[in-house]
Each structure stands twice: as structure tokens, then as C-alpha cells.
Amino acid sequence: KEEPKKEEGKASEFSVAMVTDVGGIDDKSFNQSAWEGLQKFGEENGLKKGKGGYDYLQSQSDADYATNLNKLVRNDFDLIFGIGFLMTDAVTEIADQKPDNKFAIVDSVVEKPNVASITFKEHEGSFLVGVVAGLMTKTNKIGFVGGMEIPLIEKFESGFRAGVKAVNPNATVEVQYAGAFDKADKGKAIASSMYASGIDVIYHAAGATGNGVFSEAIDLKKQDPNKEIWVIGVDRDQYEEGKVPGTDKSVTLTSMVKRVDVAVYDLATKTKNGNFPGGQAVEYGLKEDGVGIAPTTKNNVPEDVLKKVDEWKQKIINGEVKVPTTRDEYKQFEASL
Amino acid sequence: MLNILEIIIPSAIFFAAPLIFTALGGVFSERSGVVNIGLEGLMVIGAFTGVVFNLTFADQFGQLTPWLAMLVAMVVASIFSLMHAVAAISLRADQVVSGVAINFLALGLSLFLVKMWYGKGQTDQVQVGFDKIDIPILSKIPVIGPILFSNGYLPSYLAIVLAFVVWYVIYKTPFGLRLRAVGEHPMAADTMGINVAKMRYIAVMLSGALAGIGGSIYATIISRDFSHATISGQGFMALAAMIFGKWHPLGAMGAALFFGFAQSLSIVGQAIPFLKNVPTVYLLILPYALTILALTGFIGRADAPKALGTPYVKGKR
Amino acid sequence: MSENRLTNILVPVFAVILGIIAGAIVMIISGYDPIAGYSALLYGAFGDRYYIGETIRQVTPYILAGLAVAFAFRTGLFNIGVEGQLIVGWLAAVWVGVAFELPKVIHLPLAIIAAAVAGALWGFIPGFLKARFRVHEVIVTIMMNYIALYVSNAVIRSVLSDQGFKSEKIHPSASLRSEFLQSLTDYSTLHYGIIISLIAAVVMWFLLEKTTTGYELRAVGFNQHASHYAGMNVNRNIILAMVISGAFAGIAGAMEGLGTFENVSVKAGFTGVGFDGIAVALLGGNNAFGIILAAVLFGALKVGALEMPSAADVPTELVDIVIALIIFFVASSYLIRLVLTRFKKEGK
């Protein structure tokens, strides 16, 4: 259970809460990250967890989003986050119904005056890990495992492929979708077939399905410690997930981190200070430090590669390189190389 | 082509192993006349117990942990299945209803405990899993060695061996004969001095034990943690495998391997050149469509044990 | 006779009470406050007109899913495929809701019928395979669930959207939503679907108990040989039972598509409503009226549970435990009956 927070910060004038999708605040992904941001905000402002402070509600099914958002409205939270693109409709609807309340949505855009939208340039972060993969691969065969084939994940895919191609035109990227974000068995089977076919780096954007990718890589590594195979994590720093038991090594090459916590913290602070960006869509990219590669990358990636990554990062930030977000854009990007 | 088989077959076997264990459990239970659609829930308990044990005791037991976790999961799931046994055998419950209750309870209880113990919706990742192995000697056989005996997990091979053991037990030993008698005609068994209730209790608990193993190896090898999504439908697939295999241990194993094969084909298929342009949805539904086709085409009707689903009440005609 | 009927009613009531008591014990053992927990639950289900609206909204598909399971059950078939039939029904309803623009009196019924037909078709396949090839309906319906999930996702992606993850919103003319109901319940997602599901319950009762078709279906469910002997077409009845069951499930999907969500999105997994329908049907004793009550109970538990973590710090999973125990006690009704008879005897 939650450790009791400082009690003196009694019902202050500003309260904030979020609704997670079914993943919950410990999904090792954006829900967890968002909650970390909210916790940080709450603690720094002396709020307590619960009504009148900061809080979250977890949804048990798609049908719960609206109910949970509504519940938070009823509990008079000043700013209410819907976490995840799945919540788009529910946020749109409640924003209409409660025009006097302030809402925010992460990973999607809702065009309402009382909704602030937060999205990320996942393609930019993916591009960077793509650069890492392209430079680190020995076999010139790289894999991408997506959760579901939806536009959001397509952004990861396109950015990643662009990053690989940019630094290593000879490398091929094999793309597979598991069809779900919670099918570790499929993740494992896909990883197994990819590694068996000579792929040595797999980037997963597949939530819990990615657990299977990690488990396969770890098992292979345990069987043959000399095997050079890697996983690239997503959303958070997944270095720990890649730890090979009995060693201090990790199969995690790098991770594409998405700073939902930063964005959530940011927006909550703005709103508290009376600068609620209602009706706006704020996009967090490399420039805003909203996406990037994990600091643990240095454990497995040599200095010169990191340097290259930094160069590309600068190019993206100053607009020299426009990272593709769809497959069509990727085709153009590829042609332009 | 061989290369493709080297990819498909080991992954088929690893997909199939938890299903084989669980389906064999189902064979015991249903052969004794007790419907067990609670297999899903029993797998959940197995997965939960296996992961929690592994996380808690990995430091003490080291490499032995996953095996001990498997045994503990077996015991706990078997105790849990007692609920189904009491309801279905002693309390004459509708066995389907009781099985549904088991499924709900297993998931609710284990997630409740996870929240209580770990303060979150899922456990951490287990650190000590089963190792991938090449079976000595056998894996050196040309052609089939790499396909069948390399890159596998010991529990997977154990599952296949167990199917033969179960076959032996059910068809060659007095215990098996009595078990089948109880499932076909409990009153006849009763008049022959066989304790129907006792046989059924044993059978249901065996089903719990085996489903517990199935769940725990699934969680340890594949998901590595326990959450609401760890076991999602595998128990039902095992049930299907058991019916598909006509309540026969080797049939159930064959069906489970078939599911594993279809599943693995649907994944690896995306990488096979001539399947590459097939829309993914066709590959995704492949395992399920193939199963239906197989049932329709060449398996035909399966006869369930005659007394399946009916509580035995002494002296009732 | 009437004493028997009384027992039939008392059994689920006792099961519910025992389930709730057991849930309280679980809470006490694990260090939660059962009174706070249940108060939160109750408040979250009925404490406010908004919550009442949400509860009724949740009850709506439960009734239909329960009817679908029960209908098959009564005719001797176990339809685990309600989930898949619901998904295709949902898809079909939204498809019609998006693709056409018609007057409401035509559009709404058309969308619901489309859902019923889609569900019926999904039920037809296992029914047909059972009738024609004696293939066990349990396996086929399990497999059909997965096929429904993947196929509907593919359709949403490639037909109902441009590789997107959800369809457009349905036209208002196909919607079950109503300003009136929303204003009545302070913007809950309550919609007119509840009326449809209540009508469906009456239809099921009437069809099964009062018509010759229902007579045949029940006869086939109990004894195929005697039904064949009596001149009934056994195979036709097996198929019909699955088709009607599937139609109920399809309409349950329409409730989600035309009422609760007004669109359909790619699903990562099952909705669970179809599986909960099994429990609803069983608790409701597979009869229409019982199913309504059971659906209300389940709906209230599910919606009310959302209030428990925030108001009483109790994990929502507790409700799943309570539900499971209730089903368990219903299953073990023999025990309750035994106690009841003992009690009655002593009372005399």
C-alpha cells in the first residue's frame, strides 16, 4: 500500500488526478510514467494522495473510462488526465458535458477548449534507437516487434526504420506485429524466430508483449553467453528487464524513453499557475526532452556510437532531418537518402 | 525449408507444453466424470504461485527455484481444485457452474493478493527461469536433432514424456481402469466396491496439479511475471485440446502440439517468403480456423465419458 | 410445488448473502475495513443518480449476454462463444451506424438487426458444425471467439477506418443515446438499450415457454432421441438454438456499439462481457427473469467496485472474489437446499 504522505499539506486549493487504462499505474509503461510525474508534482506541492490532492483511478475495461473520468469530476479535481489514446472518446465526451472542468489527454489530441492534449514525437526517439541498432548490428538484420498495428505504433516503426537506414543502408528491418499488447507468448515466439533467422537487435513497441521478447533474449543469452543479441526497450528505461540472471549483464541495448512524467508534471504545474493550455496540443519531442534514449545505453554501447547518436539528435532538433511518422513518409525518407 | 522447421517446431513445442500439462489434467478429471472448465483458473493459480514462489525464494534456492516453484504451484493448484471437487462431487453442484466459479475466483484472488503483497497490479519479473537446452546426443542427430531436440526447455520435453506416462496409467493400470469405470458408469463401479467419490477427488486434484504445473511453466518461461493478462485463454485452449484429442492423453498431446504448431506458423509465417503478402489477419486466425477445419474434416465426433457432468448419488437410478 | 419454488428463489438469495459475507471475511483477514469497502461499493453503484445510470448501462449488455448463454443452455448447448458473437454484433451495428444516413426509425432498428444477424451468423457456424458433423460446440465457439476478435480488428482497420484504430462515430440516427436519459442521470452513459434488453428477456421467456418452437428446442435439449422419434428435426433445432443465442449476443454488442461507445475500436483482448454472461445466466437460473436480477447484481458489483479503491482503499478485485463465491454457492445449492429443508423441518 502507499506509504502515508506528509499530512500537513491539507486540502490545498489545487488537486489533480488521472485515469489509467487497463494497464494500471505499474504497467512499466506510460501509465506508470504518468503516475510518477503526478506523484512528483503532488509531493513537491505538498499534496496528499486522495481526494483534494492527487490521485488516480484504474480502469478495468474500456467501458470504465467515462465512468472513472466522471468520478473524478464529481470529486472536484481541478485537472483530470486521461492517460493513453484509448481514452480519446471518453475525454471528448466528458469535455463536452463538463465545459467548466479542465482535462488533459496523453498520447492523443482532443480539440476542445477545456482539454489540453499531450503527444510525443515517438518517431524521433525511435529514430535514435534506430541509429544505435544500425550501428551495433553485426548481421545487418534488425527486428521490430509492434503490439497492435495502429497509427501510434506506426510512428515507432517508421522512425526506427529511418534511423537504421540513415546510418546503415545495408541493414534490413524485419517488422512483425503481435496483434496485442499483452501476449508475452507471441512476443517470445516472434523473438525466437527473429533471432533464429539471424536478427541480432530487436526493438519492441509492444507493452507486455515485449516481456516475451526479453525473456527469449535472456534465455538465449543464458544458453550461450557469447551470443550477441540485443533488445531495445520502449517507453521507459528497460535495462533492468534485460538483466541476465547470474551475471551483471543486460540484453537491453538501449531504450526509447518517453517522458510522460515530464509532460504530466509540466502540464500540472502550468495549470496550477493559471496557464492551462486549453484547446492546445503540446507535442513533446527531442527538443522538449519529451523523448530520448535511456541513460543506461552507455553500459552496452560504445562511446563512438553514442557520439553518432548525439549528432543525429542535434540534426533532428535543429530541423535538418525530418523523421517520418508513417510508412508513406518513410518511403519518401528512404528515397531521399 | 529446414531452417523454417528449425524455427517453427521448437516454438510449437514450447507453445504446446503448458497446454499439454493442463490438457492431461483435464483428461484425468473428465475421464472420472467431472467436467472441468476451471482449468483456466487452475492455470492462473499455478502461474501466480509459481511466480510468487520464484520471486520470494530465488535467493535461497538458486537454479533450483523454477523447479521448486513448479512443484509448489502444483501443490497449491491441486489444493485449490479441491473447491471444485467438493462442489462437484460432494455437493452435487452443476460442474460447469462450479468451474466458472473457479475461473473467476482464481483470477480475483490472485490479483487481490498481488495488490496486497506487491502494492501493484503485477509482480516483478522473475530472475531465475528455466534454461534453454540442447538435449545431449539427441540434438546431434542430423536433420531432426536441430528441429526437435535443440533450443528447447526441459519442462516442454517433460510434458511430452508425461503424456505417455498418463496414457500408461489410464490404460494399463488398475487405477486407470477404475478411473474410466467411474467416468463411464459410476454405479457399476460402486457395485464393484470402488469408491466413486474418492476416485473423483483424486482425479480432480490431479487435474489441479497438472494445470498448476502448466500455469507455472507458462509464467516462468514466457511472461516472467504475473498479471491479469498472464493466463488469458490458455486454459480454454487446453480444454479444447482435450476434447479435440478425444479425452485421450496422447490425443490431447497431439492436439496441443497441433495448436502450438498452428500458433507458431501464424507467427513465423509472417517471415516466410510466400506467406509474406498474406494479410496478417489470415495468419492470426489460422490456428483457430485450422482447429475447426480439423474437427470438421477428419476427427469427427468424439464420445465423452458417459457419466461426464453428472454427480453420482448413491442409489439413484 | 410452491414450497419448491420458494426454495428455488431462496437459493440464489442465500448464495448472494453468503458470497457477501465471505467477501467481508476476506477483507477482514487482509486488513481492510469491510464496512467501508461495502459502503463504497454501494455508493459507487447506487449512491447517486449518475451512478445508477452507469449501473443500468452496465446491466444492459449483461442481460443480453446472460440471455444468450441461457438460451443455448436451455436447449442443451454450451455457448462459450457469446463473447465472439458480441464482438461481431458490435462491429455490424457500428458499420450500419456509420455507413448509412437514414431516418432514425429505420436506421436504429436496422443497425440492431444487423448486429443480431451478425451474432446469429457467428452462432450458426458452431450450430451447423454440431448438427452436421457432431463437432463439439464448446471447442468451436472458443475458436470462433478468437476469429471474431481478429477479424473485427482487421475490418475496423481496413474498412471502417484508414488503417486507424477505431471507426468513426455512428450517426445520431443510429444512436441509442438520449439527451433525456443523460440529463436524468447527470451525464451518465445510460442509453435506451436497457429497454431493448428487457424486451429481449420477455422475448426469450415467451419464445421458450409459450411457443411450439420453444417446446421443440427444450425437447431437443433434454432428449434428442425422443425428439427425433416425435418427428422434430433435431439438427434444425440445434442450429436454430445457436442462431437465436448468437442473435441475443449480437444485440448485446449493439448495445455497446450504438449506446455506450457509439463506435468500435480495435481490441487488444476480449471485452469479458460474454464470459460474465455465463455467470449471469447461471446465477439467474437460466431463466429470463432471474437473468435480469443477476445482471443487476453483477452490473452493480462491477460499477460499484470502481469506487472501492479510492473511497476505501480496497482493491477492485475483491468484487471478483465475491462474484466467484456467489457463483460457487449457487453451484453448491445442494448444501443450501439441505440446510433449508432441515430448517423447515425443525420449524414445523
Place this chain on the structure above:
Amino acid sequence: MEYVIEMLNIRKVFGNFVANDNITLQLKKGEIHALLGENGAGKSTLMNVLFGLYQPDGGEIRVKGKKVNIANPNVANDLGIGMVHQHFMLVDTFTVTENIILGSEPTKGGQIDIEKAEKEVRELSERYGLAVDPKAKIADISVGMQQRVEILKTLYRGADILIFDEPTAVLTPQEIQELIQIMKALVREGKSIILITHKLKEIMEVCDRVTVIRRGKGIGTLNVSETNPNELASLMVGREVHFKTEKQPPKVGKPVLEIENLVVKDARGITAVDHLNLTVHAGEIVGIAGVDGNGQTELIEAITGLIKSESGSIRLNGKEIRNLTPRQITETGVGHIPQDRHKHGLVLDFPIGENMVLQTYYKEPYSKRGILNFKAIYDKARQLIREFDVRTPDEYTKARALSGGNQQKAIIGREVDRDPDLLIAAQPTRGLDVGAIEFIHKRLIEQRDKGKAVLLVSFELDEIMNVSDRIAVIYEGKIVAIVDPKETTEQELGLLMAGSKRKEAGVSS
């Protein structure tokens, strides 16, 4: 006097119902002792108490003078008591041997020693003249052989006291004779036997003593040599019983059922009915006599449309009905009292009332435009219950709760009430007591007298001889002889049924 079994003042109560009310039965060593009573008199209950399936609520049991408590069948087995149940206790999917050894299997290294078991079974079967095939599946063997398996089960366990609960109800005359020989052989080996049967002739033939019970009460024990069937019947029923059913000479009319060259295959694809010819006229009862398994079942199922026939012709009142659906055939005017009342005759979980309209529910007045009219249905049910003396608490009671005899009466009521031109009755009195049999025979004759054609299939020669106006003997799927019951004997019929050709004319093929 040495008694091997003494059941003294046994009382057994089910709920409020006293099934055994202080019944006493004493069995001497080496005797065959009959237990006689109407359906539901409590015979099976008493024997189940002795075999340990039920616990008595009063009285005591002594075995060889020693008071015992038979808590379960295992105890009974240990005391040397074996029981051949009224409803066979055999696992269909097992072999003969597996059924026999079940529960006391010989093993070798933890594995069933099936060879040893088969050898023992073979030895045992030779010793007592109980011919069985140890390797055959129960589902594939005849009822007679199944019964021999039941007997072997008890002998295998070393029983020397054997209980036979209505063993002859399901047997053909030949098989009954064989069984009688077997019982005599068993007694010669020093075994003692309790035999339950409704057939007084059998009692007279093989039994030494007989105990009669009526409605749960013991009426008394008699020496068979000092009594006669009439006395036994009236003791059992409590009134006079007529064995020969009175009937007028038939007024034979036009042909109703005409079968020509009918060929039917059984479930395994073997020809069961082989170019069979048969005609049944209005106003006559044709009885089909034959040993079980000579195509009777397939013949009836083909006529009633339950299975498809290969070729030939079946005409009803001149109209071809071969391979029509059961419903079309029923509507043409065929009524059918099926052989297996639980499987075909009734939906056991329906109330009696709904069972009464199983073929007519879709017609007025029972339904109109697809809506059932329960008032009409239950009115009809009440009428039939009254007319056919169906003993049931009410018309809402589930058919399952009725005794076999009453279930049968309900079926007959339903079929007769539809007023069919052809009534097919298959084993209509199997397992019923004399009172019920008398009632049913009267009803069949009543139909005939109303100008209907009746086709009766029965393994009971008595019944065939008594009720039929003409007897058609079926052998290997053909009608091998048509005889007049007044001009034949049981011996002759028995020979014909066994396939020996008749010298005189009248042989049709």
C-alpha cells in the same frame, strides 16, 4: 435348518415412503428362492439392502447365522454375496474381462495382467457353462451375453450367494432356458440363489420356495411345490388375475401396412432386414416373434422413419411411406410404442403433461399460430392420466419421477389417443408386473376391435401367443413363417425362431 441368509424385519424408508416394511426373507443353502411382487413392491430395495447399496432403517441381517452390518458392496462381496442387477452394471466401452475384474484386478508390476485375467475368465466361463468372449466389448455383445458377464462378475469374486434381480425380463426364450440351466448348475455347485421375477412360470419351473411381498409388506413364504400360479398372482396383487386375455375373433379388414422386399442396414452397415415381406390388416394383431437381434429393431425403426432403409416398399393404406420423415409417417397414421421408453418414448425432464403432446404440440388445439395452449395440453393430459390409470401425483410431475409401468401407460395413452390406423408396439410390457401387463394387453386388443392394425414385437412368447391373431416369425431379417397362434406350440415357435424351416405350407420369405 441352516439358513445362509436371514433378513429379519427389514425396514427401509425413503423420505416419507416406506419401501420395505418389516420384511423377512430367509434363504436356505442350495435353494433357489423366488422373490415376488408387483412393480414398486420393494423387491429391488430389499436386495439392495442385502447388497450394501442401501442401509436398512430397521431389522437385522444374518449371514450363516452371524449378525452382519453390510455397509457397502465391498462388505457384501467379502461375505460371498453377489448381485446381478435389474439394470445391468456394465461399462459399455470396456471388454468383458475388464468388466469382470474391475475392482479386483490381477496385476504384474503395477500393470493389469490382462492375459492372466482373460485366462481366469475363460476358465470360469467353461466351468459354469457361461459362454462369453473375454475380449469382446460390452457394447458389441448380446443382452444374454451381457447377463452372463454379470453372473461371471459375481463368481469371479467368489460369491456363493447370488441375487438375480429380474434377470429374465430382457432375455429371449432360448436365453431364459440357458439361464435356468445355469442357475441349476450353480445350485449344484453349492450356491444359493435369490431370484426376482414377474414370470410365475419361471418360479414354478426352477424355484424351491417363494417369498411374496406387496406394497412393501411381506405376505409370506411358500413352498413352490405346494402352490400354483393363480395363488401366487392373487397373493401378489391382492385380487384375482386373468392370465389369458379374453378376446373375440378378429374382424379382418383391408391391408393397412404392406411391406415388400424391404432392406435395412443397421448402424454398422450390416444388412439387418433382408428383403422382408409382411402385411398387417385392419382389425388384426400381428405378432413378430424372434430372437433378439434378428432385425426387429431395424424393421420398426424403418417403418417409423427413425432410420433410412435401402430399398423395397412400405405402404400405409396404399400410400408409400418409406423413408419419409418420422413426422410425415406419424401424420399418415402410425402410432409407435417404442422399445426403449427412456430413450425414445419420453422427455424425462418434461412434465407428464408436456410429454402427452410430443407429436401433436404443433396442432390445434394444443397450439395456435405457434403459441402453445397449455390449458388444452393439460386438459388432455388429465384425461389420459385418468383413462389410462397413470399413477402420478399430478400432470405437472416430471416423467422421470414415474415408475416404469406408469411411464409405459402414459406412452400407450398418448399413442392410442392419436387414433392411428397402425399401432406398433415394441416390447410394450417389458419389466412390468402382471397387473400392468393385463391392462396393456386389453388396450391393444381394444384397438384391434376398433378396426386398427396392430403390429406387436415381443420376446415374450407368452405375450405373442396370447395377444396375436397371426404370428410372423423373423429370422435373420426375413419373415420365415406365418403361423396361427391357435395351431402352434411354444416348442414349434422356438424352433422356427432358431432358423429351422417349417415343413408345412405358410412359409413366406
